[in-house]
Amino acid sequence: MKIHVTDPNGNSAELEALEGFRVMEVIRDWSSESGIGIKAECGGACACATCHVYVADNWAGKLPVMLDEEEDRLDEAFDVEPNSRLSCQLLMSEELDGLQVTIASDASVEIERVKAA
C-alpha cells in the first residue's frame, strides 16, 4: 500500500507503506530517499505534536476517530485546521491505502535526500 505525502514547500512523494505502521513512521523511514522530513520528536508517543499533518478532505471519512489524547496534543500545535491529525496516531490499513497528507510547517524538517525516491 502507499501514501502520498507533500511537504510545506510543495515537494511530494509516493511512499510504500506496510500495514500496521504509523503514517509518521512511513514518512520518517523514507525521508532520506524522499527528501521529505518530519520532526516527530517523541517518536510516536502522542506527546509532542511535531508529527502534525493535514489530511486531504476526501480521506476524512476513512480515518480512525480521534482520541482525547490526540486532540489535547493537537491543541499545542500551530495552524490547526479541521483536517489536522497527528500522523503517529494514524495506523496504516487497507482502508488508508493511497492516503494523502501534507506535513504542517511546524512538523516539517529539512532532510537531505541521499538517493532517488
Ligand code: FES
Ligand atoms: S510523534 Fe510526537 S505526537 Fe506524534
